[in-house]
Amino acid sequence: MKAVHFGAGNIGRGFIGQLLFNSGYEVVFADVNEELIQQLKAQSSYTIYYAEEEKRSFEVTNFTGLHSNHDKNELLSALKETELITTAVGAPVLKHIAPVIAEALKLRLSERKSVAVIACENAVNATDTLKEHIAAAFDEQEWKQLSQFVSFPNAAVDRIVPIQSLENPLDVLVEPFYEWTIDTSGFTGPVPVIEGAHFVDNLSAYIERKLYTVNTGHAAAAYHGYAAGYETVQEAMQDEQVLAEVKNVLLETGDLLIGKYSFHPEEHQSYIETTIYRYQNPELSDQITRVARQPLKKLGLKERLTSPAVQLFEQGKHPAALIRVITAALRYNETSDEEALELQKILAEQPLPEALSKITSLSADHALIKEIEKQYQR
Numbered sequence: 069m070k071a072v073h074f075g076a077g078n079i080g081r082g083f084i085g086q087l088l089f090n091s092g093y094e095v096v097f098a099d100v101n102e103e104l105i106q107q108l109k110a111q112s113s114y115t116i117y118y119a120e121e122e123k124r125s126f127e128v129t130n131f132t133g134l135h136s137n138h139d140k141n142e143l144l145s146a147l148k149e150t151e152l153i154t155t156a157v158g159a160p161v162l163k164h165i166a167p168v169i170a171e172a173l174k175l176r177l178s179e180r181k182s183v184a185v186i187a188c189e190n191a192v193n194a195t196d197t198l199k200e201h202i203a204a205a206f207d208e209q210e211w212k213q214l215s216q217f218v219s220f221p222n223a224a225v226d227r228i229v230p231i232q233s234l235e236n237p238l239d240v241l242v243e244p245f246y247e248w249t250i251d252t253s254g255f256t257g258p259v260p261v262i263e264g265a266h267f268v269d270n271l272s273a274y275i276e277r278k279l280y281t282v283n284t285g286h287a288a289a290a291y292h293g294y295a296a297g298y299e300t301v302q303e304a305m306q307d308e309q310v311l312a313e314v315k316n317v318l319l320e321t322g323d324l325l326i327g328k329y330s331f332h333p334e335e336h337q338s339y340i341e342t343t344i345y346r347y348q349n350p351e352l353s354d355q356i357t358r359v360a361r362q363p364l365k366k367l368g369l370k371e372r373l374t375s376p377a378v379q380l381f382e383q384g385k386h387p388a389a390l391i392r393v394i395t396a397a398l399r400y401n402e403t404s405d406e407e408a409l410e411l412q413k414i415l416a417e418q419p420l421p422e423a424l425s426k427i428t429s430l431s432a433d434h435a436l437i438k439e440i441e442k443q444y445q446r
């Protein structure tokens with residue numbers, strides 16, 4: 069069995085690659101990082117280390133690397149014969165990898181061999197986004213044919229993998245926890261064997277629970293932690309005020325999630341506690357700049373901060389802690405982050421309501437914008 073995985077970064081090597089290898093796939097990593105691809109071509113194994121007291125590790129073999137641009141012919145051949153195409157490149161990059169996937173799927177139209185395409189990104193229904201970009205390369209008739217043998221299931225992925233500093237650049241330090249949840253209703257053909265993945269038919273509940281708990285709380289720790297001058301999430305979580313903000317924001321998103329998806333309140337509380345414990349893992353040192361990265365994306369309408377705030381607002385509630393995280397995110401002015409610079413430029417160049425409208429895609433007179441504005445000026 070062969071799988072092509074786009075994005076040989078932290079999640080690519082430290083999570084998806086591991087589970088695919090463990091399920092018997094030969095994994096072809098496609099990336100645009102030349103150095104990384106050279107390492108993947110040169111080495112026959114890499115090690116995954118678990119961030120835990122026991123210090124277990126896991127050896128990954130049976131992989132290769134291809135440069136998405138320089139090795140395009142080999143990549144097309146691999147994509148033509150693979151059973152599974154996965155991604156972990158970052159949601160904004162999906163549009164850039166869609167053309168080569170589309171080109172390969174065109175080559176498969178005559179054989180009609182089943183393949184599943186699964187985007188493993190922190191975004192609601194990222195596979196649908198990738199699918200739309202791929203569909204743009206087909207006419208209606210071709211797309212109809214293709215839809216009979218290509219599956220596009222959505223998925224949620226969860227494992228904290230920080231920026232790496234190990235001696236071997238392919239090795240990865242990861243938290244032991246992982247959850248890869250895949251939507252069964254997205255398959256037109258056979259469901260691929262992926263040991264350790266969780267196949268469900270109510271993915272929206274899982275995606276939103278993950279994004280609005282793990283990622284919303286993480287964003288709260290990162291943006292409030294940044295404001296308080298910390299460098300890592302673990303340091304920030306030791307600060308009583310940051311911890312209180314994380315807990316408050318998770319009570320608000322918990323209220324939304326329990327009401328929307330009927331999660332059992334006690335089980336959800338236990339999910340929150342596990343999540344907080346994961347942020348605090350003393351065996352990890354997770355840079356705030358990683359967790360706070362791309363603030364413009366994180367403040368987007370369908371994302372972890374604005375989306376739950378809008379949904380709670382629509383229920384007549386006042387998500388004060390979410391508004392405080394949004395405000396802290398607006399003050400994120402890390403110069404090494406291009407989006408943080410762009411964010412500050414947007415805020416400097418126009419009146420606040422218009423800037424907030426541009427950032428969140430809400431109308432400038434939306435009641436939530438007014439509340440953010442009040443908090444921001446405070």
Ligand SMILES: NC(=O)c1ccc[n+]([C@@H]2O[C@H](COP(=O)([O-])OP(=O)(O)OC[C@H]3O[C@@H](n4cnc5c(N)ncnc54)[C@H](O)[C@@H]3O)[C@@H](O)[C@H]2O)c1
Binds near residue numbers: 077098136226
């Ligand atoms: N790190 C985590 O804790 C974590 C956990 C769950 C989900 N995620 C999600 O997984 C995705 C990847 O995150 P990451 O932390 O692994 O980031 P990363 O930066 O470590 O890896 C991304 C990789 O994608 C590659 N890439 C960029 N453009 C590309 C292109 N056009 N073609 C092929 N490869 C390209 C980069 O070179 C890089 O190696 C993101 O959507 C992130 O939100 C991350």
Ligand SMILES: O=P(O)(O)OC[C@@H](O)[C@@H](O)[C@H](O)[C@H](O)CO
Binds near residue numbers: 229282283287
């Ligand atoms: O990857 P991002 O930028 O969407 O979010 C940063 C972190 O919250 C994220 O990477 C988490 O570590 C991860 O989602 C845990 O599963």
